[in-house]
Amino acid sequence: MMTGSYPSEVVRVVCALLSPFILLFGIYVIAHGHYGPGGGFAGGVFVAVGVILPRLTLQEELAFKLVPTALGPVAAGVGLLLFLLIGTVPLLTGGAFLDYGAVEVAGVEPARMRYLGILVVEVAVGLAVSGAMLMLFDVLVARRTR
Amino acid sequence: MIVPLDLVIFAVLIVTAILALQVRDLLTAVALLAGYSLFAALLFAGVLAVDVALVEAALGAGLTGVLFIAAILATTRRTDASKNRRRTVVAGVSVAAFVGLLLFASGGLPDRGDPQAPAQQGVSQTYLANSLADTQTPNVVTSLLADYRSQDTLGETMVIVTAALAATLILARREDEGDVAGEGDER
Incomplete structure (x- = not known):
């Protein structure tokens, strides 16, 4: 049995307490890629770990009710779509594909637009990576437990 | 270092x-x-x-x-345990030859962190000099991955999502499908 409530109460309590903070750290790493190490890939992995840890230790119904299995493919697809959409936005204003600086918004300089574009791309990559990891984990354990 | x-x-x-x-x-x-x-x-x-x-x-x-x-x-x-003695010998010899080739080739590489290295000469100079002014992003790695070379990142993201989807489609089982691998007594 891969998923399901873990026999040791210490492990269960510690994982239940830690996983929200791992999730939060993942979001921090995604959002903080501009200033420190990390970004979408590393942050997405941390988010996936924060979701997978309850699945390994908590009761199965509870863990899968917290984050349903369907969320993996949805997050991966939404992330990839978001990346593609943000790439096509500059095309409408005459820029090149993925050239966020070409988007003109009154009062925002091009460098700031690129800064914001990077943020959206990091969020998109984070969604796609965490969704893909969650999808892989779910299909691997579903073979065994169902 | x-x-x-x-x-x-x-x-x-x-x-x-x-x-x-x-x-x-x-x-x-x-x-x-x-x-x-x-x-x-x-x-x-x-x-x-x-x-x-x-x-x-x-x-x-x-x-x-x-x-x-x-x-x-x-x-x-x-x-x-692998019992095939000949395969072990062939694999060992080819791995040793490959490692030797890599070690020999590494002699021609520039030193680590050498400012005169070809990789430091080309477009990377421009990226390092202009990253902060172009993107207001202090972390050059992030501005490289998500702005200057964002098409590469888009490709990587596509690869990851496609690979995960393909693995899921191969491994997933339908509700009505039995367990082929001899684990039928478990359900």
């Missing part, structure tokens, strides 16, 4: 890699691979490639281990 520390890490990397190939128990191999990734992350952090180190530690030492263990639980835990 501290040379004695690097040498120790390289030794640990080689030993864990060989041990991971040698052990019969696949769970031990997974633990060894996680240790390998952890030391590789230390090595990356030692050359100040902190972004790579973070990904290696989170993915290599953390999540891949979990996925490997899930795969082991879904399949089998032990491997059979």
